[in-house]
Amino acid sequence: MVWLIIGLIVFVLIIFIYYFNRFNVLENRIDNSFSQIDVQLKRRADLIPNLIESVKGYMKHEKSIIQEVTKARESLISAKGFQEKLKADKTLESRLSKLFALAENYPNLKANENFLELQRELTSTEDKVAYARQFFNDSILSYNQLCKTFPGNLFAGMFNKKPKEYFQAEESERKEIKVKFD
Secondary structure (H helix, E strand, O other): OOHHHHHHHHEEEEEEEHHHHHHHHHHHHHHHHHHHHHHHHHHHHHHHHHHHHHOOOOOOOOOHHHHHHHHHHHHHOOOOOOOHHHHHHOOOOOOOOHHHHHOOOOHHHHHHHHHHHHHHHHHHHHHHHHHHHHHHHHHHHHHHHHOOOOHHHHHHHHOOOOOOOOOOOOOOHHHOOOOOOO
16 A cells, blocks of 8 residues: 555656656747747848948948848847847848848849849748747647647646747738739
8 A cells, every 4th residue: 555655746746747847848949939030030130231231332322221131130139139139130120121122222232142142041031030930839839739728727727837939920921912914
């Protein structure tokens, strides 16, 4: 009888430790995945001064867009916390889109090797940011499933763990893109 009670206590303790560690592992994965997003956002921010320098000579009359990109980059670098970084990132993406759209009016710039290389680097970085965001959401999915399914939900309550929010695209990014060939 004593051995049965000791065995039951050990079993419960093992289950308790397993779920405690599982929640911590998943939270660490979420932190790591956000850190990967942050690394890629910093990489993008580091490429922008070179892009601006290659564009300046061609776009002398377009100083406002260059200033907007520079300001958006500074906001991203100084942003603190997840939500603030995401907001600053959205602003920077918007400004870069304007810059690249404007570059279409400058044939010499479009053909400039430095500009093309920077554009390729930024595109590559965008792909890495997208992958990091996907990894972040996958990590959130694993954590949230543990929080919401039995018996994980019991331990989530004991450890005061709550489901976390996914990274979501802004409403403006969900609009249908219309392609026209005139």
